[in-house]
Amino acid sequence: MSGVLAIANQKGGVGKTTTAVNLAAAFSLAGISCLVVDADPQCNATTGLGVQPLPRHPWLMREPLEEFIQRTEDGPLLLPSSPCRADADLLSTPSPPRLERIQRRFNRVLGQYDAVLIDCPPSLGQITRIALSLADHVLVPLQCEYFAMEGLALMSELIRQVAAQSDRELSVAGILLNQFDPDWQLAHEVAEEVRRHLGPQVLRTVIPRDEAISAASSHGRSVLGYDIRSRGAFAYVLLALELIKRFMLP
Amino acid sequence: MSGVLAIANQKGGVGKTTTAVNLAAAFSLAGISCLVVDADPQCNATTGLGVQPLPRHPWLMREPLEEFIQRTEDGPLLLPSSPCRADADLLSTPSPPRLERIQRRFNRVLGQYDAVLIDCPPSLGQITRIALSLADHVLVPLQCEYFAMEGLALMSELIRQVAAQSDRELSVAGILLNQFDPDWQLAHEVAEEVRRHLGPQVLRTVIPRDEAISAASSHGRSVLGYDIRSRGAFAYVLLALELIKRFMLP
Ligand SMILES: Nc1ncnc2c1ncn2[C@@H]1O[C@H](COP(=O)(O)OP(=O)(O)OP(=O)(O)O)[C@@H](O)[C@H]1O
Numbered sequence: 273m274s275g276v277l278a279i280a281n282q283k284g285g286v287g288k289t290t291t292a293v294n295l296a297a298a299f300s301l302a303g304i305s306c307l308v309v310d311a312d313p314q315c316n317a318t319t320g321l322g323v324q325p326l327p328r329h330p331w332l333m334r335e336p337l338e339e340f341i342q343r344t345e346d347g348p349l350l351l352p353s354s355p356c357r358a359d360a361d362l363l364s365t366p367s368p369p370r371l372e373r374i375q376r377r378f379n380r381v382l383g384q385y386d387a388v389l390i391d392c393p394p395s396l397g398q399i400t401r402i403a404l405s406l407a408d409h410v411l412v413p414l415q416c417e418y419f420a421m422e423g424l425a426l427m428s429e430l431i432r433q434v435a436a437q438s439d440r441e442l443s444v445a446g447i448l449l450n451q452f453d454p455d456w457q458l459a460h461e462v463a464e465e466v467r468r469h470l471g472p473q474v475l476r477t478v479i480p481r482d483e484a485i486s487a488a489s490s491h492g493r494s495v496l497g498y499d500i501r502s503r504g505a506f507a508y509v510l511l512a513l514e515l516i517k518r519f520m521l522p
Numbered sequence: 523m524s525g526v527l528a529i530a531n532q533k534g535g536v537g538k539t540t541t542a543v544n545l546a547a548a549f550s551l552a553g554i555s556c557l558v559v560d561a562d563p564q565c566n567a568t569t570g571l572g573v574q575p576l577p578r579h580p581w582l583m584r585e586p587l588e589e590f591i592q593r594t595e596d597g598p599l600l601l602p603s604s605p606c607r608a609d610a611d612l613l614s615t616p617s618p619p620r621l622e623r624i625q626r627r628f629n630r631v632l633g634q635y636d637a638v639l640i641d642c643p644p645s646l647g648q649i650t651r652i653a654l655s656l657a658d659h660v661l662v663p664l665q666c667e668y669f670a671m672e673g674l675a676l677m678s679e680l681i682r683q684v685a686a687q688s689d690r691e692l693s694v695a696g697i698l699l700n701q702f703d704p705d706w707q708l709a710h711e712v713a714e715e716v717r718r719h720l721g722p723q724v725l726r727t728v729i730p731r732d733e734a735i736s737a738a739s740s741h742g743r744s745v746l747g748y749d750i751r752s753r754g755a756f757a758y759v760l761l762a763l764e765l766i767k768r769f770m771l772p
């Protein structure tokens with residue numbers, strides 16, 4: 273998987289951060305060098321990997337990005353985010369020269385890793401657009417709930433726009449069904465409907481709703497580091513295998 | 523409850539829209555005239571009440587806001603949102619004259635209802651700040667999960683700032699524990715920790731995780747309209763009673 277994967281969905285709470293942290297840990301288990309980029313001012317991917325958020329946003333600093341990259345206990349490397357409101361507001365305001373500067377800063381870093389996962393905030397604003405302009409593929413986590421499907425059309429439209437503007441191929445790597453609760457009839461209905469409408473784009477691996485996944489983040493670990501025998505950990509290993517097959521094998 | 527309640531939390535997926543729609547329906551059952559304002563470009567409160575989103579954002583239009591307000595099957599009135607990306611970007615860019623114009627448009631409308639509930643997007647950006655500047659109180663839904671507690675400090679800081687800037691009293695009406703799953707030990711731990719740290723601000727009513735709540739939104743109804751005998755519907759009636767007691771009784 274040489275490439276950059278943006279993990280994006282404007283709908284909140286669908287599992288973007290959970291997917292970024294746990295997929296990265298599963299890639300690391302397979303010996304794939306992996307960098308997680310936290311693009312969300314909430315800093316959930318940063319604390320979810322047990323790292324302190326930065327006082328200022330690294331994308332706007334003078335030092336090269338490499339200086340902010342840290343090791344994590346679970347294996348992946350991390351470019352942390354910052355909760356600094358002023359920096360978040362600046363990044364949210366469109367500015368072509370700033371975009372170019374940020375892209376140049378990233379171009380020196382991205383090639384050093386087999387896989388780069390960018391955790392996006394819950395919005396279609398400028399920060400997500402910057403992340404999409406850096407990415408080769410987009411992974412869209414989806415809760416097996418009603419509102420989740422509504423946002424998909426807007427998301428696909430934005431991906432089309434960013435690909436056209438930055439004159440590059442950008443494809444939806446896959447739609448990942450997350451927090452699947454087999455006791456809920458609604459989950460089965462939504463999963464069937466998503467597969468009917470979006471067929472081949474929906475990944476075969478489905479992530480179950482599992483307490484271990486949620487508990488892991490309160491310990492600043494991936495679910496693989498927290499409880500490798502859990503159903504959640506097994507699902508992320510399967511997901512890593514499916515993505516390696518789809519993208520890495522020549 | 524004469525007053526405006528912003529339902530806000532930058533963390534995504536905690537139940538802001540679900541709270542706005544179902545609390546409004548419970549107020550309507552009690553004969554309280556209630557307006558839901560959908561401030562999120564995702565338009566989930568709009569579709570969750572069975573209404574079509576508007577092509578352009580009503581806050582930016584020339585006609586008075588009353589002309590966009592619609593009836594809903596569940597009882598509350600609704601000021602719909604719009605998925606129009608250009609309008610969302612405009613609203614997300616700070617502009618004091620635009621803020622004043624929007625506040626003037628709302629001042630003519632807000633007094634006509636006993637209760638106004640504003641459903642905010644998952645961010646601390648400009649749209650949420652506009653909503654907070656219109657509000658008397660803030661209700662913060664919280665999932666009984668780890669990441670939910672992290673964002674609270676940032677949220678409180680923003681409320682303090684907006685109250686200072688608009689020179690008005692703005693208080694946190696309450697923190698609402700949502701999606702409580704008694705089978706998860708994590709839920710009990712987070713609920714205990716939140717009550718220990720935030721004591722009196724945490725509302726006594728806790729909303730259980732209930733499939734009926736999620737299924738209702740896929741039918742464009744509140745849970746009270748979808749299945750009045752469900753545990754979810756009962757919890758929102760209790761919540762309405764608790765808020766009436768805290769704010770409406772002289
Ligand atoms: N498969 C799962 N099983 C159990 N809990 C999960 C699962 N996936 C996510 N969660 C929990 O659901 C909550 C939302 O997930 P997460 O924060 O990853 O979503 P997000 O899309 O990144 O949210 P935001 O939109 O705020 O960035 C978290 O508390 C997380 O622990």
Ligand SMILES: Nc1ncnc2c1ncn2[C@@H]1O[C@H](COP(=O)(O)OP(=O)(O)OP(=O)(O)O)[C@@H](O)[C@H]1O
Nearest residue numbers: 284417534535536537538539540644701731732736
């Ligand atoms: N108590 C509950 N029981 C079951 N499902 C719930 C409950 N509360 C919310 N949900 C479901 O969880 C999902 C997230 O809720 P909702 O969309 O209201 O959150 P939100 O905070 O408004 O999200 P966003 O940050 O995207 O605006 C929805 O699919 C909703 O149906």
Ligand SMILES: [Mg+2]
Nearest residue numbers: 288289312316
């Ligand atoms: Mg996240």
Ligand SMILES: [Mg+2]
Nearest residue numbers: 538539562566
């Ligand atoms: Mg919402």
